[in-house]
Amino acid sequence: MDLFDHPENPIPAGGICASVTTRDGIRLRTARWMPDRGPLKGTVTLLQGRAEFIEKYFETISDLRARGFAVVTFDWRGQGGSERLLSNPRRGHVDDFSDYVTDLEHVMREVTLACMPGPHHLLAHSTGGAIALLAAGRLRTQVERAVLSAPLIGLGKIGGRLPQRIICPLASTLSAFGFGQAFVPGGKEKLEMTFESNPLTSDAVRFHRNEAVLSAYPHLEIGARTIDWLASACRTMNRFLAPDFGPALSLPVLIVASTGDGIVSTRTAERFARQTRSARFLEIAGARHELLMEDDLYRDQFLAAFDAFVSDTTVAARAGRSEPAVSSA
Template structure:
């Protein structure tokens, strides 16, 4: 991180920290059942809907394939196109994730008339692993590779099938960082992008803070870049839901469905990141915050109030760097009490998040 980027980050992060990390745009947790204007599945309904609607949708409507990405790597993708789509949505998923995890989200969007396209990043999901002998290590040399892959996917798969339709983007976590870099480098392609818990700065906490953690990984990540990033990192392990210890979601139902996907398709399992990935993530954070002013797409930035995977300070610094013409109000929009997995959360958090996303996409 150069001195200018560090000063920009501290200008936003320090006042928030001194104020107890309260965000002026924070919305309180809903007291009663959250509104559900789009008829999305609730946790109580989800197992039945999975069997009667979502799984048949996946078998009958979703097309899977592979495309030659940057460097010729054959990456997995999936798409679903309703009759006469109103727009096209590109989903950019997060670290450790797979397109198989997004069946509910894809179905939500498809039901609202959107054509949906998504890919598995190099090194994870159904795409080839970059460390063939250690397939459960999350590794990448540079986030530039992710961004280049996304650009090829949009150019070769999405745009030829979109027939002039507006292009929208929904990105989560690491995908939010990748999407931000893509938007900065490819203006004029995406009309609007919704970023869910975007990784504008990873919570690479070492010793004192995420900031010092990133300084550590950038200084030392070149030493054994394919080693685990932390002393206790390991491959994927199946887990039962424990609300008191789960840092990603409050939803036992949705957590169980994700675990089922991975256990049934064991090849998509991914464990902790490498030192090289951590260094690349921190370098990407510097670049995307510094380049935020180049984005010309309308944005929605959703922040999870209890996020421990990415930092609120990074999201605030990104928002501060946006042009006033595209900066949403508020930015970020904070969903108080939510954990990192906004799209795989309990109803009281997921419904407000998905409603905000669908409302945003419906705007002209």
């Protein structure tokens, strides 16, 4: 397994790309870097969102290394350069989100903890944020803090989408009747969008850079979600909203959301943070869904929040005590 270079998106120097195989036999593409300069601050394990891939985060990897962090990242099963799960490799499929937790735990054990210096932190986007929350109980002794960018805690309303209370029972029913590996209704093999209509970022340069990488390396791309993916996402979101999930979470978490996000629900993420004593909440006005791909006006706010939260390694956090606070900006 390799990393792929592009003139608009060069590979950060010094990276080591390798495959690892999970306990259920799925090959994952991983990559790791040591920091550009000292003093060493530890390691950030970067968790992508759905349909993303390592190359999309080269800029963020460089930003983290310049701050003194080592970085580990990988492609989830079924996307990017990792092993695909269906005969049609374009279908964005997973049987259950617990399989993603298996991916994360395996990479943490075989790469992050085995090869990289502590302390350890997570930086996760969208679906990656949901997986970080699912795994938080088991990772609490391994990870100091987690920063979640627009985590998938509730669905947004982009494109006139049906409300979650209708979508989720429908996906569950279709999955139960054997349609789980089919695209969601209206789903296609390629996620086609123009910059003018995209709900992800207001930054044209970063949008077109990511499109150029996929044009050069189309095997990294996947299309729409499958029904099983959506049904599992719904089960996961229901777990987050259960009255006992938030109060049981002890890992210090910063949730950064945005007012212009139509992909996931910012208000649902805020409600989750308010019932979770170990969570803090920050809202960036005007930004869209992909905060790390956004215009510098918004992206710099996110990185400043990341810096402040990760560097605030208080005695209470290290001891595993909960931290109150829900803040907004």
